[in-house]
Amino acid sequence: MANIKSAKKRILVNETKAARNKAIKSKVKTAIKKVDAAVAQKDVEAAKTALKAAIVEITKAGSKGVYHKNTVSRKIARLSKSVNSIA
Template sequence: MANIKSAIKRVDVNNKKRAANQSQKSEMRSAIKNVERLVEANDVESAKTALKDTVKQIDKAVQKGIIHKNNGDRQKSRLAKKVNNIGA
């Protein structure tokens, strides 16, 4: 455990940030799973609206550095491909 006052503060800040990042990452993953569930149910309209919200959450995670840019782009691409193939 840290003994220096600044190090103790740093540990507290890191723990708060980690909790916030985990929360946002979890929400993003839940949104992705929701879109995938709607795709499996062949619900086109709901899937498209859910995709918009999910893309927004992924973009926020990328912007805050929670996930890498390429990872976010890959997830958005795969979800869009799934949603677009519902009608086909």
């Protein structure tokens, strides 16, 4: 355990940030799963609406620093490709 006050604070701040990042990543994963489920059922309209929601979540995660911009771009591209394959 840390003895220095600033080190103790860093531990608390890191825990807070880790919890926030985990929550954001969980939202992104859920949004991606909804798109994949709609694609699996070949429901074009549901897939498109789920894709729009997923793009918003992924972009937010990127702007908050949870994901790198290239990761954000890759995730969006793969989802869009899967939705376009059933359209």
